[in-house]
Amino acid sequence: MNPLFRSPYLSTFIWLLFTTLFLGGTAFLAMVQEQPVSNTAHQQQAMDISKLLRCPMATNLSLFESQAPIAHELKAQIFSMLEQGDSQDEIILFMVQRYGEKIRYQPELKGSTVALWFGPLLLLLLGVGICLGLIKR
Incomplete structure (x- = not known):
């Protein structure tokens, strides 16, 4: 023993x-x-919203793509707001108020963002115009 x-x-x-x-x-x-399974509609909607928002820490990544700790916190915040009954527009407005307009991947069209929306088109037209001018010479 x-x-x-x-x-x-x-x-x-x-x-x-x-x-x-x-x-x-x-x-x-x-x-x-025994914990209840989360609503799959809320999960899908949270993923869609997280694809529309930019991660504040990761460079040029959406919340959905980012693995930064703040991205996980924001995704959890989005999901909890959906469970509380907030709509997509209310959640995006909350995030914009908290982090500024830079959190959106596609900012609203207003005076301060006109260059973002039409700048690339103007540069393309300018480049095509210069190329045509050089070819005609």
Whole structure:
């Protein structure tokens, strides 16, 4: 017989320890499995919203693509706001108020963003005009 188990108190303690760990682990697993499954419509809508917003930490990545800690927090915030009944527009407005217009991938068309919307088109037309002018010479 193993000398460790000669003491009745020690063997009882070890038996209680293993029993507690076994029952505690199965109770924890049962508790985790009883949690309700999240609404899949909310999950899809949260993914769609996270694709429309830019991650404040990652360069040129959406919240959906980013693995930064703040992106995970913002995705959780979006999901909780959806579960509370907020609409997509309300969530985007909340994020814009909190982080500024730069969080949007496609900013609204207004005076300060006209260059973002029409600048590339103007540069393209200018380039084509210069090329045509050089060809005619």
